[in-house]
Amino acid sequence: MTKLKPWLPLIGIGVFAVLLLVVAPAVLSMHWINNLGKYCCWAIVAVGIGLAWGRGGMLVLGQGVFFGLGAYTMAMHLTLETAGPGSLPVFMILYDPSAPLPAFWEPFRSDAFTLVAIVLLPVIVASILGYALFKRRVKGAYFAILTQALAVALAVLISSTIRETGGDTGLSDFKYFFGFVLDDDANKIMVFMIAAALLIVCLLVVWQLGRSRFGELLIATRDAEERVRFLGYDPANIKLVAFVVAAVMASIAGAMFVPIVGIITPAEIGASASILMIAGVALGGRASLFGPALGAMAIGWGQSSLGSSWPSGWIYILGLVFILVTLFLPMGLSSLSGRAKSLVWRSRTAATAPAAASAPVLEEVKK
Template sequence: MTKLKPWLPLIGIGVFAVLLLVVAPSVLSMHWLNNLGKYCCWAIAAVGIGLAWGRGGMLVLGQGVFFGLGAYAMAMHLTLEGTPAGSLPVFMILYDPSGSLPPFWEPFRSDAFTLAAIVVLPVIVAGVLGYALFKRRIKGAYFAILSQALAVALAVLISSTIRETGGDTGLSDFKYFFGFVLDDDANKVMVFMIAAALLIVCLLVVWQLNRSRFGELLIATRDAEERVRFLGYDPANIKLVAYVVAALMASIAGAMFVPIVGIITPAEIGASASILMIAGVALGGRASLFGPALGAMAIGWGQSSLGSSWPDGWVYILGLVFILVTLFLPMGLSSLFGKAKGLVWRSRAAPVEPAPVAAPELEEVNR
């Protein structure tokens, strides 16, 4: 029984994959399937946050930066895919009819370049940024503030470059996804399946990292960084790998978010969006495998359902849930399973008191 325990998460991932890839497309309407695809995108980013924050102790409040890098790379490609060669996107014509296409837009006409940018760009940015911060031993609240400041700076930069990025209006009205018409329901299901499959792959990657020697070193770095350094390992390199993996997952999430939702704006990558990702991870349980993904999906459902019908009250509900979880369940809802399991084991292991012996039987024993 003990030998099967390391494989239980793998069985859970298999069940989760069946629910997403088989059950959901067959029972959900197109509206809810599209919403579930959006939740899967947030869950992909949350899985990376769980690795960096839950296992590595790095409060990454600026994942909106990498989410935005992937999202805008995909959005520029989809915009150009629906624009005839030699013409400008519609929003550029509105702001400057006589202008030309910005040079950094042109490579995104290529499918291969776009996919490479979604993967390589966040790795480079996170690698340079993480190396600069971790080598200087910046951590804790300082690291969290710096990471969130970058998300705010990127959102402000995009808002101020109206002609190049659409500004606060963002990029929208996508018609094609690598040659497939996005208005076709069959293609919408295909895009959802890609997002769900990527979520499963990210869970498998984190599961493998957690059970590897790197996962042990990451936890050791979180709990006793100086001891890890004393043993001959560089904690900066260990944290850097986790940070880069989390950034890559956030970029992939942003790239899939664009064709599913159909729009990307600075509001989706700023400080509030980054905090929303953190809230989902905290709710589900940052140190568990499934907790971050399920928590992000729950927060996404709340934002879509309650946020649309009760936008003012939803913010207070989210704040209340975050406070209650922080106070009473600091390890998230996933810790309830561990507590329940501990209670069951303690009740089974409790010593059984011997039944009282009757007085005549005691006399026989004394004789």
């Protein structure tokens, strides 16, 4: 396999940044700006999954947990900001106007606490969960099932706590984003730009990790875990770092999803949502840098376009695409370029082989 020059991915990230941060706001309507912002959030999650699954071999089917942590952290802050100082959120007033604000809500009035919690909460949860699983060498299907079960459990927990979290209806009707009015088109573009910039930063982080010593150890752990352990490294710690980084990216994506979409419900963090995130990564190519992000954006576009106009058929199209990719392109669409290069090389080799074989014969005839 031909190794890419180290500056080629950087050029790709630069082109991607220009398209998102310069071209898109100039040519797209506000409707498509909002949609593209939503796709960027899913792409951020996918970039983290690409690190954990594509390079680390960990099939994380429960990224909805960390997406939900970031989303509900941001939603609680925006809800309190909309309600105003000392006021209860509207949905709490409807259930019990005389009840006090739950104690765990109060810190989320602070901007700084909210931003820190978006990063710190997934680090704590992922560290505890990852340490417990990796130190016991839980992997493969068991790891995937456990992570997905946690996503289901969190969605059920939120659905059952109507008074504290809004239940199945979720949290919505946000009017402000850290002091900026969300109904203003200029502020909507600003929120989109933040989400797009965070996606670029995540791509740079994964690119840097991939070319570092840690990236080599992560791939080695995926391919030959026992050999890595024999060389004196602890595979559990290597996996844990990748798992935590992916969790933080999912939480950041969830936090940006809330002001862009304007609502968060348990349906956005459950098993089906987590599987949809995995589907985008599988479609684009889990082991590549851009594949997970582009695949997630493609799935997001399909869900927004086909899912709204043909909701009964969209799920079948998604299932068919997933089956075809699994059967014929197990490394995703990003592997098409490699296959094309291989076919070109083989055709050139086949074309030059007869000429090389006939050269000695022509020399004999000349003599």
